[in-house]
Amino acid sequence: MYIMKIQSFIQTSRFINYQNQYINRNYSDFGINSPKFSPISQPSFDTVSFKRKQDGPFISDMRELPNLTCACCGIKMMKNSDVNYFLNKKIYYPANISLRRIKTEQYFKESKVSEPMKQAYILLKEYADHNPNLTMDEILSKRTIKDARKTLPQDVSEAFEDIRDMTKLVEHNSKYMVSAINELNPHFHKLEKKVFNELQELSKKYPNDTFYDILNKPNVYKHYEHNLVQKEIDILDKISEYIENAPQEFKTQTEEKIAIAKDIFQNESKDIYHKRGRVISMFSDFLKENPNEYSNEIQKMINQLPDSKTDVDAFMIKGSQKSSNAIVEILLNRVRNTFEHVKPHRRIGDNGPNSIYNYIGLCGKCNGERQRTEYDIFVQSHPEMIDNTQKQIDKIIYYINSGILTKHDLYPDKIQKALDVESKGKIKININKLDLQKAKTNRTIRQQEYNYRKKLQNKK
Ligand SMILES: [Zn+2]
Numbered sequence: 001m002y003i004m005k006i007q008s009f010i011q012t013s014r015f016i017n018y019q020n021q022y023i024n025r026n027y028s029d030f031g032i033n034s035p036k037f038s039p040i041s042q043p044s045f046d047t048v049s050f051k052r053k054q055d056g057p058f059i060s061d062m063r064e065l066p067n068l069t070c071a072c073c074g075i076k077m078m079k080n081s082d083v084n085y086f087l088n089k090k091i092y093y094p095a096n097i098s099l100r101r102i103k104t105e106q107y108f109k110e111s112k113v114s115e116p117m118k119q120a121y122i123l124l125k126e127y128a129d130h131n132p133n134l135t136m137d138e139i140l141s142k143r144t145i146k147d148a149r150k151t152l153p154q155d156v157s158e159a160f161e162d163i164r165d166m167t168k169l170v171e172h173n174s175k176y177m178v179s180a181i182n183e184l185n186p187h188f189h190k191l192e193k194k195v196f197n198e199l200q201e202l203s204k205k206y207p208n209d210t211f212y213d214i215l216n217k218p219n220v221y222k223h224y225e226h227n228l229v230q231k232e233i234d235i236l237d238k239i240s241e242y243i244e245n246a247p248q249e250f251k252t253q254t255e256e257k258i259a260i261a262k263d264i265f266q267n268e269s270k271d272i273y274h275k276r277g278r279v280i281s282m283f284s285d286f287l288k289e290n291p292n293e294y295s296n297e298i299q300k301m302i303n304q305l306p307d308s309k310t311d312v313d314a315f316m317i318k319g320s321q322k323s324s325n326a327i328v329e330i331l332l333n334r335v336r337n338t339f340e341h342v343k344p345h346r347r348i349g350d351n352g353p354n355s356i357y358n359y360i361g362l363c364g365k366c367n368g369e370r371q372r373t374e375y376d377i378f379v380q381s382h383p384e385m386i387d388n389t390q391k392q393i394d395k396i397i398y399y400i401n402s403g404i405l406t407k408h409d410l411y412p413d414k415i416q417k418a419l420d421v422e423s424k425g426k427i428k429i430n431i432n433k434l435d436l437q438k439a440k441t442n443r444t445i446r447q448q449e450y451n452y453r454k455k456l457q458n459k460k
Pocket residue numbers: 070071072073074075362363364365366367
C-alpha cells in the first residue's frame with residue numbers, strides 16, 4: 001500500500017519533464033567490455049572494466065576477477081563493482097534529484113512524517129546538493145556520512161534508511177530502462193533473457209510508463225496471470241491422471257487436495273509466492289503422512305509448480321508487486337558473483353568459516369538455490385557443477401599464475417580439500433596447473449609495468 005502510494009505520486013505528469021531531462025544525460029562513460037574504457041595507467045586484463053577494486057596492478061578480491069564463470073551453472077558472472085556501478089550510474093537517480101522528487105510528494109507534507117525523518121532529509125539534501133552526481137547508496141557508503149551518523153540520535157540515523165528506500169522509488173520510464181538493461185542482456189540466464197524480451201515488448205507499447213505501472217495494467221496483469229494459472233492447473237491435472245489407479249482412499253484424499261489447490265490458484269487474488277508455498281506445503285504434509293509408491297512422484301510434480309526463478313509468467317506476476325528498480329536489481333543479482341560457503345555458514349551446530357578458503361564463486365541465482373544442502377546431494381541434481389567448479393578453479397589458477405590475483409596462493413590447495421570433504425569425494429579438483437614460481441615472476445613484471453605507466457602518466 002505504502003509503495004503504491006509513493007509510486008502513484010512519482011508518476012504524476014509534473015515529473016515527466018524531470019524524467020526526460022535525465023534520460024537525455026550523456027552516459028558515454030559507461031559500457032561493459034568496451035575497449036575505450038581501458039585506463040592507460042593499468043595493465044591490460046582480458047576484459048576491460050570501468051571500475052575495479054584492486055591494489056595497484058593486482059586484484060585481491062575474487063569477486064572482482066573478470067570473466068569468472070559460475071561454479072554451478074557456468075554462466076559468465078558480473079563483478080560486484082560492475083553491478084553496483086550499473087545500478088548507481090545507470091538506474092538510480094542521483095540523490096539530489098530523487099530527494100527533490102520525494103519532497104514534492106504529499107507524503108512528506110503530511111503530519112505522518114516524523115521529526116527524525118525531516119531532520120534526516122535536511123542533512124541528506126544538503127550533502128546531495130553539494131555532491132550532485134551521487135546516488136543515495138553512494139552517499140550512505142561514504143566514510144564521512146557513516147561517521148556523521150554515529151554522532152546523530154539513533155532515530156535520525158535510522159530514518160536515513162527510510163529515505164533511501166523512498167528515493168529508490170523514483171524511477172525511469174520503461175523505454176529508458178530497457179535501453180539501459182539491453183547492455184547486460186548477454187550476461188543473463190535463459191529465463192532472465194526471456195523476462196528482458198517481455199519487458200522490451202511491453203515498453204514498445206508503453207514507453208512512458210514504468211515497469212511497475214505497466215505490469216499493473218489490468219490487461220497486462222491478466223495476461224500473465226492467465227498463463228500462470230493455466231500452467232498450475234496443468235500440473236494438478238497431471239497428478240490427477242497419475243493417481244488414476246491408486247488405492248481408492250489415497251486417491252480420494254489426493255483429489256481433495258487438488259481441488260483445494262485449484263481453488264487457491266484460480267480464485268484467490270495476487271501474491272503468487274504465498275499461494276505456491278501454501279500448496280506445496282499442503283501436499284508435502286499430506287504425502288509425509290501417507291507414504292506409498294505414488295508419493296515421491298507426486299511430490300516431484302508439485303515441486304514443478306512455476307515460480308519466479310524458473311518461469312517468465314511467474315516472474316512478471318512477482319514483478320508487478322515490485323518497484324521497477326527492484327525488478328532490475330533482481331535481474332542483476334542473479335548474475336552477480338557472490339561468495340558461496342562450501343561448508344555452509346549457518347549449518348546448525350557446525351558452522352562453515354567465513355574464510356576465503358571456504359569460498360567458491362556462484363552466481364546469485366545458484367547461491368540462492370543451494371541453501372544448506374550437502375554437496376554430495378546437491379551435485380546429484382546439478383551434475384554440471386563438477387565440470388564448472390573445475391573450470392572456475394582453472395581460471396583462478398590462471399589469474400594467480402599470471403600475477404593478477406594476489407593473496408590467494410594457498411587457495412587452490414585449500415579449496416580442493418574443502419570441496420572434497422563437503423562433497424564426500426564427489427567434487428575432485430585438479431590443481432596441477434598452479435605455478436607459484438611463474439606467479440612470482442609475473443607479479444614483478446606487472447609491478448614494473450604499472451610503475452612505468454604511472455610515471456608516463458605523471459609526466460603528461
Ligand atoms: Zn550459477
